[in-house]
Amino acid sequence: MSFSKLFFTIFFHFLIFSTVNSIDDSDISIDPNGYLLYCPCMGRFGNQAEQFLGTLQFAKSIDRTLILPPFIEYVDYKVTFQPFENIFEIDHINEYHRVMTMNDFLKKLSPLIWKHENRSITCYDSRHFSTNNNNKKEGCNPFEGSPFKEFWHHLGVQEFPLGSLYYKPLHTDYNYANDWRQKFRNVTVLALVGAPSSFPTNSAAVKLSKYIYFTKNIMEKANKYRMDRGFGQKPYLAVHLRHGIDWIRACELIHSNPDLKQLFSSQQCLGDKDKQHRWLNNRITFDLCYPSFEQIIDGIKSSIQSYNNQDEVKRNEKQPIQHIYIATDLNNESMWLDLNQTLAKHFSSSSSTLTLITPTLTLNTIDGTFSEYKKPSPHFLIDLYLLSHSNSFIGNCISSFSAFITRYRLYRLHFFHTTHFFSFHRPNSVHLRDEL
Template sequence: LGHFEGNFKSMSITCIASDTSGRFGNQVDQLLGVMQFARNLDRTLVLPNFIEYEYPKTTMVPFESIFEVSYMKKYVKVIRMSIGPVGVWMKQSAKSRPSLCPTKHGWMPPHRRSDKDCLALCWSPRKSLYDESAPVGCQAKEGNPFGPYWDKIGVSFAHDAYFGDLPGGYDLTKPGSKAAWLERYLKWTSRIMEKALQFIKQELPRPFIGIHLRNHNDWDRVCDHVPSKSSTQPLFASMQCDGEEFYDGQLTKEICSPSASTVVEQVVDMVGRIGARSVFVASDKDHMIETINEALRPYEVKAHRLNPDDALVSLAILGQADHFIGNCVSTFSHLVKRERTNSKPSRPTSYFGIRGQRRQMEL
């Protein structure tokens, strides 16, 4: 079991997360759920690698390269996936290395367990995407990156279990639900925070506004799910906006994918409101730097971005902004929102496409 660090003799069942779906924000959302799952079962959580989808390949990034392990230990028992000498062992072919699996007695190699004990936990059973004759199940190793992820860390399954719907699990309007967010146990490593604070010191005189623009081609396909008028159905992280000022629960395309005019108007308006001296922009495609700077010229305020991009440092910078304007549907924005809500004191957040009516002046 040299795969993972820690004393396995003192452990019962160990939980390992597969944070493989979607971009970083989605992966963190999955991690938060697994944290509570492991704690409620009084189990040890194997801290997962995060996956960076850098074209043309994907890269596994160790948890401890992004977040401080010491803060996680304040909430749940954890161990780390090893990235030391066993990394060479992990690179061996699947045929030449032993396989681990979670069982009711803990994590065991083949010679200590029965295949029927290997347990994959998922929300509900589903059909196989590739084999119509296969029985419904978790399909835990089906597709990419799921199969390669489990194979790389040497985990195999032979049995499924489902934990089903959790009543009210997504009801963020329930009193106390946001106060219980586990984001406070996710603290950026000193490496990431030092880069963020250095950029703020050099480029972003305070007060500064941070904004997140989600406008890559794939986002258009996401927002196509919003009806032409509006919808009350949640989409991705849109429940984060429930209870926010001026939001009536109606998700619109303009909220999901705000127009350039909406972005500029809200940035200019907030610059005037808080007397901002700079703006930081994070985006997955178009940062709109020239457009925003043109609109801010009368205020003698400039917008800045990281070049080259670094999503993790951008997240840390956005968390430190005096005001943050995010995308209501984006899990990336939601990660920033949770960090800001849990900061001491909390920092204000608003969303593109959600704003009050301009007051009309009568002369």
């Protein structure tokens, strides 16, 4: 290296570090290994949360600090953003690998190491959105499509002056870590147009759910809602019920593809290619995706009986489950009335009553009475917390939202025996090894 280049390098690093030290309230130093930034632009919360685990694993493998993106929400058909740190605690994730909030990065480091003129965007290969060959632009085209454009603009990024970088033929897999480190060793902030993780993510990344902790704010809001609905401090069965029209259309893919091996998060029930064995002969059945009314009743009945037959409950050391909390994508009040009436018949010999808590109704199985809950339905994060921390849970094998809850219960809380699925009876050997 020539003397002039050496002098410039030393001066540049001196300038950066002296500037960092001059930032008010800054306890952040620059990571010499660089940073990883990405757009969580695939699907809703369940998909984004699953790809986050794969991305966290990937960031550790290439030894870059992961910049935590906001979660993307769709409210009244508009793209909105929820800061990561508003939902999950950062300190616990840092126990596994270095992470920092997007807000800290943009305010404290971006002016130093990711200035406008130094920005590039990375993708596998050129992405084309125009059907007109004359209008096709080569490059990652990070502002094409929603929510890509909204995401980068939310960060204050209007363009990437250094253009596009491609990681082809590499894959976003920790097995390619050395190749990634070598290929992008001169890129301080590696900004990716999408999450560097497969969907569904690999089974090793799933176990990182043990580092996921809800914030105190989410916990307090969920517990307040629980008190408002009348089941605070009481054991409850939580049910995640997908039966909206969009979900039904997705489930119909099973009818048109009878040999389908994987759909959304089906691996949480059937296993995946990383497992030595799969179950049900690899087949995804329609019932796994869209259980019938009878199967919903059977699932609720079986889960409650399983919990209430525990020795601790029989000895009155634990209260039995008498409340059922339903989180759903379709608030079908006529279905809740039918559900309440049918459960009343199944539990007619029980000395205690069951109470169904739906988004807008609270129903009593003994006398069939119900009351309306006239406040707005809870934010989905309240549902997420209450489903995750329930005494017993029934989820949907195909749903990525259910998959988040399942992972959290298995690896964070170790609630294996009280985590169930509609229309699927998981062998006891499955996941037990993973839980240890």
